[in-house]
């Protein structure tokens with residue numbers, strides 16, 4: 001035995017989880033402080049929101065589309081949880097790093113502050129350098145905490161103390177006093193120059209500091225959360241004050257025959273709370289209608305104008321039923337909804353600003369709408385001004401727009417997918433050309449122009465349903481906004497196409513319900529639907545992906561008849 005074994009004590013390996021924990025605590029403190037500071041700056045400037053927003057903007061179109069389809073409106077929750085999980089892992093790494101290299105670990109935390117700050121100030125809706133404050137303040141606090149905790153974890157050589165000395169042993173090492181390390185005694189006794197071979201770290205100091213930090217972070221984070229949640233009170237108040245005037249041009253009542261009484265069919269009017277939501281906003285913008293304005297300017301705008309919400313309320317209001325569809329909607333998917341909107345005619349407003357559509361010699365063929373959150377949406381000027389009910393909408397199903405659907409004002413153009421027509425939280429309209437400017441989604445591989453594709457969907461029976469043999473009502477909706485639906489057919493297995501019963505049409509800008517009483521025989525069956533629009537075009541069987549201009553193909557449902 002030539003080697004002397006340095007006594008290993010359980011307390012030493014505890015440094016590793018303690019190091020990981022200090023990283024996690026530093027990360028938690030950083031995010032909590034950032035949340036609190038973001039309540040003072042803007043909720044959108046928080047690091048997770050900023051990095052999440054930057055990630056959304058950089059996500060390749062197919063991945064984004066996949067996320068919308070698989071997580072739906074939860075895509076944002078999934079993204080933020082993912083970011084938090086990655087941050088937790090990195091925090092653990094930094095905590096372990098700080099065990100050996102205290103300054104390096106600390107610097108790592110600061111680096112994340114810089115990344116968050118750059119992401120926040122680089123957002124298209126950033127209001128300036130102050131947007132970096134939440135990330136930077138959070139990182140400074142997190143770094144300081146990690147530095148402090150790593151200090152508690154540093155090993156100090158322990159002076160040899162006779163462990164039998166009753167007055168010091170309990171303080172030097174409570175475990176020794178309880179006899180947890182009896183084998184240490186002879187070796188300690190042989191240590192040279194009275195110095196112990198072992199090292200110690202400040203467990204007590206660590207536990208106290210860690211507990212205090214966790215509690216303070218939880219407090220700061222909770223406070224920041226509630227302040228952020230309570231934010232936008234002025235916007236909420238401005239929305240509560242609004243009484244929408246009676247529209248000068250009312251929508252016709254929905255014809256009685258437009259609503260079929262078939263259990264399981266989509267309601268003809270989609271309620272605001274059930275209306276699908278697709279956007280890139282991790283924090284729903286809360287815009288104050290009293291201070292909101294919309295600027296109209298650009299190529300061929302001889303009278304650039306800025307309008308306020310009151311200006312819009314004083315104009316002639318139109319009320320229209322319009323079905324809105326998302327380009328990311330898969331065949332059979334849920335991203336389509338029909339509402340009764342109130343707004344002002346966009347074409348009139350443009351004409352007053354001196355805008356001529358290209359078909360009348362105007363120089364601008366693209367209208368680019370910008371939102372308060374930096375979204376840009378490009379629409380053909382000819383479509384907006386060809387007489388259809390393109391509008392700046394203020395009301396949805398009798399209410400001011402919900403915040404999630406664009407309060408105070410959004411655009412709508414019947415017949416076009418949302419991403420080329422339906423800018424929410426709009427604040428700016430610029431007349432330009434398709435050659436000169438690519439808006440947000442076009443930069444991300446989606447088509448410049450995207451009229452809605454003729455589509456039909458089976459709402460009932462649901463896939464893999466087990467209806468009883470006999471008459472089974474097959475029913476659903478079909479849409480080809482601004483062209484109108486003229487026919488819907490259903491096919492059972494490989495049989496012939498059979499005419500479905502079409503509900504009455506509301507307008508050609510809305511979807512149309514249909515039903516088909518099917519004499520179901522027992523066994524497995526595939527039901528397929530297809531629609532024909534008023535141009536006579538039959539919905540194509542050809543399956544395409546949603547990118548670049550919307551999915552096509554027939555919707556099928558497989559059922560087993562008992």
Ligand SMILES: Nc1nc2c(c(=O)[nH]1)N[C@H]1C(S)=C(S)[C@@H](COP(=O)(O)O)O[C@H]1N2
Pocket residue numbers: 275276277278279280281324325326327371372373375404405406417418419422423424425
């Ligand atoms: N500001 C903003 N407006 C937006 C979007 C967005 O991400 N940001 N998404 C568009 C898309 S892709 C669609 S389909 C519709 C969806 O409107 P909804 O959420 O009210 O259903 O809004 C459009 N307007």
Ligand SMILES: [Mo]
Pocket residue numbers: 278325326327328417418419
């Ligand atoms: Mo969309």
